[in-house]
Amino acid sequence: MTTPPDWSKEEKAVQAVQMAFDLSNDIQRAFRVSAALQDMSTSDMVRKVLQLPYQKNRARPRxxxxxxxxxxxxxxxxxxxxxxxxxxxxxxxxxxxxxxxxxxxxxx
Structure with missing residues (x-):
C-alpha cells in the first residue's frame, strides 16, 4: 500500500489569506523601489516592515x-x-x- 502524498504545504496555502491595501502611488512606489534595491519581492518588503518572517533572497527572481x-x-x-x-x-x-x-x- 502506498502512502498518500504530503499535502500539508498545500493545505496551509489554502488557509492563507491574501490582503490588498489601497495606498497612494507614492507609497506603493516607495515599497517597490525599496524592495528592488534590497533584491526582495514587494510582498516580502511589506512583511519586513511589518516585522513578519520573509524570504531574505528570492527563490526564483523573474x-x-x-x-x-x-x-x-x-x-x-x-x-x-x-x-x-x-x-x-x-x-x-x-x-x-x-x-x-x-x-x-x-x-x-
Whole structure:
C-alpha cells in the first residue's frame, strides 16, 4: 500500500489569506523601489516592515507578463517571426529586456 502524498504545504496555502491595501502611488512606489534595491519581492518588503518572517533572497527572481494571442501576433510581426513560434518570441523578448536593463546596470 502506498502512502498518500504530503499535502500539508498545500493545505496551509489554502488557509492563507491574501490582503490588498489601497495606498497612494507614492507609497506603493516607495515599497517597490525599496524592495528592488534590497533584491526582495514587494510582498516580502511589506512583511519586513511589518516585522513578519520573509524570504531574505528570492527563490526564483523573474519578471512576469501576461500575453494574449494578439500580443504574440504583434511581437511576431516586430521580430519577423511566426506567431506560433512562441519559444523564439520568448527568447527575443528576453533579449530586449536584457538590453533595456543593460542601460541601468553598472555590472553584468
Amino acid at each position: 519578471l512576469t507578463i501576461t500575453l494574449k494571442d494578439e500580443d504574440f501576433e504583434l511581437l511576431a510581426e516586430k521580430y519577423g517571426l511566426d506567431p506560433l513560434d512562441r519559444a523564439t518570441i520568448r527568447h527575443r523578448v528576453s533579449e530586449d529586456l536584457r538590453a533595456f536593463a543593460g542601460n541601468y546596470l553598472t555590472e553584468s
